[in-house]
Amino acid sequence: MSLAVEASNVVKVFGNVRALDGLSFAVRPGETYGLIGPNGAGKTTALRIVSTLLLPTAGTVKVFGLDVVKEAGEVRKVISYLPEEAGAYRYLSGWEYLEFMAKFNAKSKDEVRAMVMEAAEICGLGERLKDKTKTYSKGMKRRLLVARALMTKPKLAILDEPTSGLDVVHAYHVREIIKRYVETHGVTVLLSSHNMLEVEHLCDRVALINKGRIVAEGAPQELKEKFGCKNLEEVFARVVKIA
Numbered sequence: 001m002s003l004a005v006e007a008s009n010v011v012k013v014f015g016n017v018r019a020l021d022g023l024s025f026a027v028r029p030g031e032t033y034g035l036i037g038p039n040g041a042g043k044t045t046a047l048r049i050v051s052t053l054l055l056p057t058a059g060t061v062k063v064f065g066l067d068v069v070k071e072a073g074e075v076r077k078v079i080s081y082l083p084e085e086a087g088a089y090r091y092l093s094g095w096e097y098l099e100f101m102a103k104f105n106a107k108s109k110d111e112v113r114a115m116v117m118e119a120a121e122i123c124g125l126g127e128r129l130k131d132k133t134k135t136y137s138k139g140m141k142r143r144l145l146v147a148r149a150l151m152t153k154p155k156l157a158i159l160d161e162p163t164s165g166l167d168v169v170h171a172y173h174v175r176e177i178i179k180r181y182v183e184t185h186g187v188t189v190l191l192s193s194h195n196m197l198e199v200e201h202l203c204d205r206v207a208l209i210n211k212g213r214i215v216a217e218g219a220p221q222e223l224k225e226k227f228g229c230k231n232l233e234e235v236f237a238r239v240v241k242i243a
Contacts, residue, residue, distance in 0.1 A: 002065035004029045004156055004188040010059035012212075019045040021212035023059070029155075032182055032189040034203035036196050036232065042212040043192035044084065047160050050190060051081040063156055080154040084161040086145050093131035094136070095120075096236055098151070105152045110221050115151045122177055123147035134155055139170025146174055150181050161192040163198060175202055196232035208236050215239045 005027035012020040020042045027033040035043045048054040050061055052072040061068045066075045088097045095116065119126040120129060133141060142163070149157055162178065163171040179199040179202060182189055192200050199206055200220045208216045208223075216223060216239045220232055229235045 003027060003062070004031075004064060005033070005190055006058050006060075006062045007046070007050070010046070010049060010061060011057045012042075012049065012054065013057045020049075020056075020059075021049040021214055023209075023212060023214060025207050025214060025217065027156075027188060027190055029064075029188055030182075030186050031204040032191065032202055034177070034199040034206040035190070035192045035209055036194065036199050036206050037209035037236065041209040043194075043209055044160055045212075046209075047081070047158050047190065047192055051079060051158050052076055053081070056198075079158060080149040080152055081144055081158045082149040082160060082162065084164050088133040088136075088141055088144055090134035091132055093132055094123075094125055095125055096146060097133055097144065098129075101148050102151065118153075119147040119151035121146075122150055122181060124173070124177075137170070139166045139173070141168065142166060142174055143177065146177055150187070151178075153185060154187060156188045156190060159189060161193055162191060163193075163195065171198070178202060196236060200232055206232065208232075208239060210240050211237075 002027050007023055007025050010020050010023040023046060030069060035046055049056050050068060052068050052075050055069060063075045064078060068075050087137050092100065097205065098116045098119045099112060102112045106112040106115055125140060125143060146162060163174045166174065175198065178189060183188060203220065207214045223232065223235045227235045227238050229238060
């Protein structure tokens with residue numbers, strides 16, 4: 001079986017800025033893999049390249065054996081992508097928004113209905129799905145958007161800062177949604193976060209990124225043991241200092 005994601009020596013240059021500097025990593029099918037690090041480390045750039053939204057300056061990325069540049073159309077059929085800054089249409093209800101988005105992927109009315117019902121179960125918003133999204137809190141919107149990303153049952157779900165800016169309660173709900181969906185459906189998840197404690201809860205393996213390069217990689221517990229640290233924040237601080 002091919003790897004879910006295989007990135008090899010990826011470079012991305014924006015003018016004078018080298019956002020990615022030889023980034024290489026591999027994600028196995030069925031695992032949750034986290035790219036973690038401070039703001040500006042290159043996490044979002046990496047996700048956008050995997051999502052076919054940006055072209056790499058150099059290097060290659062494959063998703064289930066499909067080249068993200070040469071076979072972008074095929075890649076898009078097996079992934080879903082949730083950007084950090086994603087929003088929902090303010091004057092649509094939650095139901096209407098999910099139906100609208102489902103129509104981009106579904107081939108029939110029955111498929112649309114099935115996707116929307118799947119999303120309703122994933123987000124757990126119940127009767128609030130009847131309300132316009134402009135009345136939702138940020139946490140409710142994020143739960144809706146995560147459900148939208150997962151309702152198509154992608155082979156690879158790409159989630160950029162899925163709990164960014166959320167309070168403790170909604171961040172917990174979003175984490176549990178992702179974790180439960182992975183366990184139930186076996187979907188592969190590639191996510192970015194600067195919240196390293198949160199990543200410990202979600203990820204099977206993580207890559208710590210600094211200045212467009214991976215400075216350490218492994219299971220959270222392995223990394224903590226290797227560097228003699230209590231948490232991933234300490235690991236990152238130590239690795240960056242010695243890298």
